[in-house]
Amino acid sequence: MQNSRIVRSSPHLHSGDSTRMIMLDVIIALLPASVASIWLFGWQSAALIVTCIAACLASEYLSRLVLRREQTVGDLSAVVTGLLLALNLPATLPLWQAALGSAVAIVVVKQMFGGLGHNFVNPALVGRIVLMVSFPAAMNQYVVPFWMSSVDGVATATPLVQLESFDLQTLFFGTYGGAIGETCAAALLLGGVYLVVRRVIQPTIPVVFIGTVFVLSWLISGDAYEATRQILSGGLMLGAIFMATDYVTCPVTTLGKVIYALGCGGLTVLIRQGGSLPEGVSFAIVVMNILVPLIERVTYATPFGKKGGERHA
Amino acid sequence: MGLFSKVRGGVKPPHRKHTAESATERMPVPETVILSMAQHIGPPCTPTVKVGDKVEVGQIVGDSDAFLSAPVHASVSGEVTAVTSITMPSGQAVQAVVIRSDGEQRVHESVVPPTVETYDDFLKAVRASGLVGLGGAGFPTHVKLRPKNVDAVDTIIINAAECEPYITSDYRELMENSWNIVSGVQTVMEFLDTQRVIIAIESNKPAAIKELSAIAASVSKPGREVSVQTLPARYPQGAEKVLIAQTTGRKVPPGKLPADVGCIVMNATSVSVLAWYLKSGMPLVEKRITVDGGAVAEPKNVLVPLGTPIKDVIAFCGGYKAPARKLLMGGPMMGTALKDDSLPVLKQNNAILAFDEEALLPEPTACIRCGRCVAACPMSLTPPAITAAYKTKNTDVLEKRGVMVCMECGSCAYVCPANRPLVQTMRLAKEMVRKASAKS
Structure with a gap:
């Protein structure tokens, strides 16, 4: 008995939280959006979700095996990546392309940099960007929800290009063409509230990100209605609530989070209004991901009692 | 006072104050006590007795010329059987005086109430009491009460936060010896010529808050104000810097002492022991310890002669009811894990916790930068x-x-x-x- 006594550093008590529980909460928060995607786009959504999650899990398992590292599939982070990537894809994307995007996200972006916690950009976002660059035609094939296509006969649409044709209700409930998980703002907001209530995320990043897009769009268009349409459309809700808040690739300091979210919002508007691409959320977040170490460096809180202001983390 | 934290951060671990209502029980005199020469921050004492010496309760058995030190007194009467080296929980090897008790607890002739008239007399008496910070740090009290800038000290804070889970030994002091605490407070106030004393208690001890508030109100007078301040039950309220910021809004800069912002912080039991010493002349020879944890048969608060081996204290609490996979000296947040339960109880100990499998924590995984x-x-x-x-x-x-x-x-x-x-x-x-x- 004496030999089996554990001697280790304090504290000897733990909150019981775990990475797995956090990932599970994110998955739960993404359920409304996942259900909405199936409601809107049918079995193709379900197939994409299953394919991406399976491909991410397999990629994670195999890369850890090849790298001879301990298995981490159980932390569920690969499920989150797969689910997020799937929700960022158009319903008609061939499944093999979705699987390829998943493999890139996990193997290249995550595991090659050391696995969970070490990647410097969001794996799912880079997966999406790689697919956009590799298969531009398939990735821009935004079908409108299948059960609506017979009603108004629109076969394809790039949502932000034809934004004028959608009213706020359509945008809020997502009954228009787009990536399967990004259109239904209602479902995404519900997931966001869950994450905040469960204290998985602080509301700072989504609020500042979406707020920045709203204010800048309003200033540019001079129209609050147009600004509202801007925040409800495209990948903004999905990006601001679920992608920009990825722990690994956002700052840990509160001031840093504000600066980072301001940058995300600013770049999104810049790309939407001035760039040749219709949507800029993914690129905006990835660019800000890369800037995170620099943002953290200038936003560390002043240690207790030290001179130089009373900035809190 | 508000229940909102003026200090950012902190956590809310479960309180688990199971022993809060268990009145202090005095344990029988142990067969032997092991008196470590390092029961304070600072250079260890040198034994002043040798093998074969007869000693009595309250007799000095170790002392030091160093400023940052406090004498060690015999907690039992009997015979010195060894002056040996023991390994402290920190891994440091120190000398210790081992006394075999004769069970008679004869009191040494030096134990007489001290004559205290001036501030210097007071400081001498505090040193002679062997008192150190009983909250856990073990900082010699006579050094604490002798800050360089004593005139700048306007506030004495009595730390009764007891924010660590499980531990209730200070709470029992508040409930059982409240008048002693206030008497100690008044004495310290007079000799340091301080205007106010704040007794700081976490909001999860309403009975103690009520008790102390009533007494404080009855002794408080202009220029010598005594008040009770309720702290939010949020760990670590009892940490010195946090406590000062919470009660006075002042922030101790890195590397500075509380006195640099006009404060002195004393643990509630320390001030009570001081009052008792001034009345009786009996130095610090026993200590209340909370014994708890899933591996302890009968958790309780025990008054333990200093130097009693931990296993004897556990035995008094019904022994282990499960294998003690983890044995802690102190609370679960900051306590030290021990390998060996034959180590003695020290002045600054306030709890012994023994845990079964519940103490096993999961293996570390990768940092996900959650913040x-x-x-x-x-x-x-x-x-x-x-x-x-x-x-x-x-x-x-x-x-x-x-x-x-x-x-x-x-x-x-x-x-x-x-x-x-x-x-x-x-x-x-x-x-x-x-x-x-x-x-x-």
């Missing part, structure tokens, strides 16, 4: 940045990020979902900085 440690740190530190600087051995960055401000409260590691050994890293990083600055 919970950053939000939990009451000292506004950024553990991930400190960890990164530690790994690259960058002591400049470590200092800049304030690692030396870390008080090892454990809030960061408590909330870490990856269960990273953050406090361990902080300790190693602090040691790295100390070594680097010693070199340069």
